[in-house]
Amino acid sequence: MSYVRDVGALARKDLLLELRARDTLPAMLLFVAAVFVVFHFALPGTPSRLETTGFLWVAILFTALLGLGRAFVPEREQRTMDGLVLAPCDRSAIWLAKSLATLAFLAAAEVVALPLYALFFHHVGGAILLAVALADLGICTVGTFLGAMAVVTRARDLLLPLLFLPLAIPIVVGAVGASVAHAPGKYLAFLALYDALFAVVCWGSFEFVVSE
């Protein structure tokens, strides 16, 4: 039970920081809106639902990258990572809490982005909503993990997209498949499997990312 309490406390810290500083979420919202406008001009003629669905997922992925890139920046700037590692809690709690906070930011961005997409392009169905929920989990668990790795390197922000995008390709496949296929069940199951598999791997190996 103390594990859940630790995760809750750490996640609350991140949400509180965001509430006070408002660094990440406004940037994500502005970015996703700008990307939609760029897509409108990048897609000549009247794009089909198939095409815009693909672009929706590109927009979500890149918006998530924006948030993930910021996830460990406060820890680096305030030098709080050592304190977190030394805290008497399981180290994987740091990753889980950070994933939950990032998930909250991404979900908040999507609450605006999806209606905007429906307004600009095509309506959003139930399968897309389910796919968004499952894909968000995968994006945030894997992305936060890689964000913790990238933040200690010299290249920092430059490295995260390079580390993350090859691992995000299966998410894109599952998400786009679920959004456009007539029977999305298979793709949603694949997304759930991906989430579970990588969550276990991240949970098990986060210890090695933050300790020597």
Place this chain on the structure above:
Amino acid sequence: MAGATIRPVLSLRRIPLVALALASLVLVTTALVFVFYVAPNDANQGFSQRIFYFHVSIAFTAYACFVCGAWNAFRHLWKRDPRADLESYVCVHQGTIFGAMVLLTGSIWAKISWGHWWVWSEDELVLFLILYLFYCAYFMLRFSLDPGPQRANLSAVYALFGVVLIPVSFAAIRLAKEFLHPRVFTLSGPRFGGWILVTYCVAQSAMLVLAYTLYRIEIAGKRLDLRLRELRDVMA
């Protein structure tokens, strides 16, 4: 002596480098002779199908390198074996080199078979493209960190992600085909048997021995480099 602790199972390490180099020379030459002179022409694709022997055996070797890299990464994280980090890195490095060769031979095969240098319908080729991007990022990560326990840990964790990504990506590519390419290419797969099987086995063992030789050469070079640096530090 570190060698004293090695169990007989791992005695592969005790084979002298010269013997390995000679073995790979002989095996690669034999493989070339088998591929070009012994293996029969394919009924559908003719002479050009012979690139299959190299393409598939190189691909299998690259997988083996990635899996070895992950195994060494696991050894580093679990047992804290001091040699495992370098060995994992060299395995991944060899795997990436062989991966580039898979993309190259696959591309040539695609050009001959379908008239395009790149086909998205060829599962293995797409998988290797994803893996290639993934493992190139491995080097970016590694070279963006100073040598030390942190670099070893992060590299090891990322190498472990690689072996999870291989089956997941493969499943993803198969799934993607259903909405990207409703028409599935059906390659008249080579029916194994007779000289085809023999040629494939020779080519496969040639590539594996070659990869292991290159691995040993690289690791010897890297160890020498480290030792030299240590000596320089002592002198300074």
